[in-house]
Amino acid sequence: MNITRKNFKETFPLIVESINEADFLAIDGEFTGLTNGRKSHSFDTPEERYHKLKEGTCDFLLVQFGLCTFTYKHEEKKYISKAYNFYIFPTPLNRQASDVRFLCQASSLDFLARQSFDFNKVFYEGIPYLNPAEEQSLSDALQERHNQSMNNELTYVSPSYESPAFKGPLVIPEEHKSFIADICKKIETFLKDEQETSLQLPVCTAYQRKLIYEAARKRFKMGIQLDTQTAENRDRFIVVKKASEEEKKLVEQKKREADWEELKDAVGFSNVIREITRSGKLVVGHNMMLDLMHVLHQFASPLPEDYEEFKSLAHCVFPRICDTKLMSSTNPFKVNIPMTDLGNLTKILERAPFAKPNIEFAAEEHSYSTVANQLHEAGYDAYITGLCFISMANFLGTFQVPIPSRIPANSPLLEPFVNKLYVMMVVDIPYMNLVGADLKPNRDHVFHVSFPASWRTSDIVQLFSAFGHVYIAWINDTSALVGLNYKDNAGLVMKTIGEGESYKIQTYKDYCQTTQV
Amino acid sequence: MNITRKNFKETFPLIVESINEADFLAIDGEFTGLTNGRKSHSFDTPEERYHKLKEGTCDFLLVQFGLCTFTYKHEEKKYISKAYNFYIFPTPLNRQASDVRFLCQASSLDFLARQSFDFNKVFYEGIPYLNPAEEQSLSDALQERHNQSMNNELTYVSPSYESPAFKGPLVIPEEHKSFIADICKKIETFLKDEQETSLQLPVCTAYQRKLIYEAARKRFKMGIQLDTQTAENRDRFIVVKKASEEEKKLVEQKKREADWEELKDAVGFSNVIREITRSGKLVVGHNMMLDLMHVLHQFASPLPEDYEEFKSLAHCVFPRICDTKLMSSTNPFKVNIPMTDLGNLTKILERAPFAKPNIEFAAEEHSYSTVANQLHEAGYDAYITGLCFISMANFLGTFQVPIPSRIPANSPLLEPFVNKLYVMMVVDIPYMNLVGADLKPNRDHVFHVSFPASWRTSDIVQLFSAFGHVYIAWINDTSALVGLNYKDNAGLVMKTIGEGESYKIQTYKDYCQTTQV
Ligand SMILES: Nc1nc2c(ncn2[C@@H]2O[C@H](COP(=O)(O)OP(=O)(O)O)[C@@H](O)[C@H]2O)c(=O)[nH]1
Numbered sequence A, B: 001m002n003i004t005r006k007n008f009k010e011t012f013p014l015i016v017e018s019i020n021e022a023d024f025l026a027i028d029g030e031f032t033g034l035t036n037g038r039k040s041h042s043f044d045t046p047e048e049r050y051h052k053l054k055e056g057t058c059d060f061l062l063v064q065f066g067l068c069t070f071t072y073k074h075e076e077k078k079y080i081s082k083a084y085n086f087y088i089f090p091t092p093l094n095r096q097a098s099d100v101r102f103l104c105q106a107s108s109l110d111f112l113a114r115q116s117f118d119f120n121k122v123f124y125e126g127i128p129y130l131n132p133a134e135e136q137s138l139s140d141a142l143q144e145r146h147n148q149s150m151n152n153e154l155t156y157v158s159p160s161y162e163s164p165a166f167k168g169p170l171v172i173p174e175e176h177k178s179f180i181a182d183i184c185k186k187i188e189t190f191l192k193d194e195q196e197t198s199l200q201l202p203v204c205t206a207y208q209r210k211l212i213y214e215a216a217r218k219r220f221k222m223g224i225q226l227d228t229q230t231a232e233n234r235d236r237f238i239v240v241k242k243a244s245e246e247e248k249k250l251v252e253q254k255k256r257e258a259d260w261e262e263l264k265d266a267v268g269f270s271n272v273i274r275e276i277t278r279s280g281k282l283v284v285g286h287n288m289m290l291d292l293m294h295v296l297h298q299f300a301s302p303l304p305e306d307y308e309e310f311k312s313l314a315h316c317v318f319p320r321i322c323d324t325k326l327m328s329s330t331n332p333f334k335v336n337i338p339m340t341d342l343g344n345l346t347k348i349l350e351r352a353p354f355a356k357p358n359i360e361f362a363a364e365e366h367s368y369s370t371v372a373n374q375l376h377e378a379g380y381d382a383y384i385t386g387l388c389f390i391s392m393a394n395f396l397g398t399f400q401v402p403i404p405s406r407i408p409a410n411s412p413l414l415e416p417f418v419n420k421l422y423v424m425m426v427v428d429i430p431y432m433n434l435v436g437a438d439l440k441p442n443r444d445h446v447f448h449v450s451f452p453a454s455w456r457t458s459d460i461v462q463l464f465s466a467f468g469h470v471y472i473a474w475i476n477d478t479s480a481l482v483g484l485n486y487k488d489n490a491g492l493v494m495k496t497i498g499e500g501e502s503y504k505i506q507t508y509k510d511y512c513q514t515t516q517v
């Protein structure tokens, strides 16, 4: 079910209900880009990876969020699922709200385009959002604006125009003087004419409107009310109305209520994440580190500098998560799963030794078919991630006697996989542990080498040729981490090639110490 | 006429013809954002403005370019115009090409969405482009790749997969060994079977394909050819074919020609700009500084650090330009034009003392109606910019005796406006001069003040209260430039308020000297 700005408000109660009744939730995100800045490599520690992703990827925007809820029906021995596909965009609420700048990566947009991603839906109908800090600061600003207009005569400041250059009391520039004098004369005539109740001023620029507001405020202290309106063709003009102080107050009161309602609406999609947090339900994702980081960054709080703080924040917003990419690349699954990308994984898990789970969509509008391939639409990806999770969970059950009909989301069998995020590319550290220390494998067979930019892979291979095959993780043009395939040779490296004219070599341990200074 | 990746190649000759036959061209651009970083203000010099825009706005992307050509028909005394509306997007050509990261501004996308801008057309069908330096470097890389494959046995490197982590000769990881052995056995059987001419290998990951390419290269030195193909459902797999060395060479030759053709196509939209440059025709735009900077940046060369170099570059790419925003805010036009934004300007210039020019579209597909408001579609904006230019040019003619039926684009009457760009917001420097020194107005009545962040406009007004009205240009939270309305008072300022506890004040002259250090 597609959720946009247009149906979000009316659908929200249903979404909350779906979350609350579910056994577990599956999520997925689509972004405007993936990589920027420092490259990830195969010897990153989870902490290094966090910092690289934080710097590189949070400038991109999460523009689509998939949420699929799974509820087990004991009587029927099947899951009922509801899929929601949210389009998300930070349309600025008003001039006080931050006007988000975000990055796009050409190849990522091209990729999404090839999957028929609807960008217009994002930019035309995306659901806005505010994190709690933004909400607070807008709420403070609004309160102050209301207090101010209570306390001074500035009851009709143009809502749409406040150029920083014109914060002072305005001096009417020479070229606008006759125009403004004209307008004032019109208003005067209008006020004297008892027949007329409203006066439409000519279309003019924002700057001229600002001048009119100021001039009218000075000249006509009471009895009138100015309001900027927009015509069909988007021309903007001011309408002057006669109004008693009583009437003006009432209008003001209504405007205020509307302001608060508007702010509440602006929190938008963040409310979905708040509901997920509040529910405490297990949240499943596939290769979900980026999804998680983007969700925190956009809807909860800018990502912390400190790695441990990040873990706390992540655990606080998602008290219980499970990454199907980590599951599928860990035994007992790994031996049966040659390809762990979501598309292939889904297919593999439908066949023996796994089994396609028994699932039904709650209603037509929630449905996806696994036949019509909608891969890379977030709602669909969330759905098949949930399928994969159920298949793998049930597979764990097949080692039990008797085999249970299903393994629920809170089963102790799943605990080894809970609150761990798959770390891509790294061979010896499969996951980031959100609720404890990360693994620290022995890397005595790894060396840091720096060299001239002219070096190629063959030069590094040559340098290490005495020690057999090596695995090279390029850091940049002039340095790499090199791992020996035959770890037994590690002790010989520094003695044999520790000194070189054109290169510098360090043990991994020394390298870590020098980079941490 | 909308021009996208789909019809660009076939339409290009027509576009060139339109440019060549035209009397003048009008252009306009639409961007993914406008402002970022340091704010522009009313006392910017053109050089300061250039640097602010360069830092702030060139990270955004020009995604739509309007070109409208105007050709005068002497017999019929009217202009024939052709409007082209290009959708532009830097789809990366291949892995060697740069994968552009660009910024978006939420409010700008929201603005475009309200104008019914079609983002899908940009990302699905945008015309790619390369600037000359990028073209050269890709051409070099291609040449090198071709030379290399000539010189070594690596004739079939997977074109789609080259992870930086795997630049070395591959060691087949344990978990893939049986899979690769299997594949090799299949190929062996295939080679022995004289009936079969091609063998489709199973779908697998990019990484596995890479392993297959390498393994096959080692095992089967001759007689086979590997090729990665993509199925309907986007699954990718390798097809193995038997091939004599002769056949392999022929295939190779064809592939190379296709590579060069592909590179030529990738230069894409830049060719339009090159044609405009080559034509030497007058190029008209409205408030065109940003358009010009984006065009140079994307299609000619990254913007230079040096301001004078920028002027040379701009003049080199656009030998003759004219900004209708500058014209309309300069006399003899200014006194008759209260609003100079493009929408209003167009309306104003249809009425006395101006006159709607006699224009016809060359054909249905080139047409816009000024009634159906398509404001902010680049092709339409280019069109009405051209209209405005003709009206204003003709208006200059009305001061002649006898009044000529039209003023052509190369008329000396237009010279005062040529090669000057309107500078927004600045009161005393109306334009940037691309072919000479900029104006240096006297600013003895301007002062730089720095103060605590708690200061508001009223504090500055208070500080200067002895000198009458002031004009404040905020630089940031803690500093501003302040201009006196009554310039006669300028001499008294430093004597009277030159020393203060909580603030620091400088003459504009001193300020310029200290900031230039
Ligand atoms: N060491 C290793 N790296 C791989 C392998 N497969 C993929 N990668 C790397 O991991 C990245 C992600 O690929 P993959 O996990 O298949 O895709 P995803 O599931 O959609 O994230 C690729 O860009 C490769 O750099 C593998 O078998 N071994």
Ligand SMILES: Nc1nc2c(ncn2[C@@H]2O[C@H](COP(=O)(O)OP(=O)(O)O)[C@@H](O)[C@H]2O)c(=O)[nH]1
Pocket: A163, A165, A205, A207, B287, B325, B340, B341, B342, B424, B425, B427
């Ligand atoms: N000093 C001065 N500044 C103005 C005036 N009108 C607009 N501005 C400023 O210039 C900016 C551009 O407005 P405008 O020229 O009307 O729009 P454009 O033609 O579409 O670029 C606005 O955001 C204002 O900050 C004016 O009459 N005097």
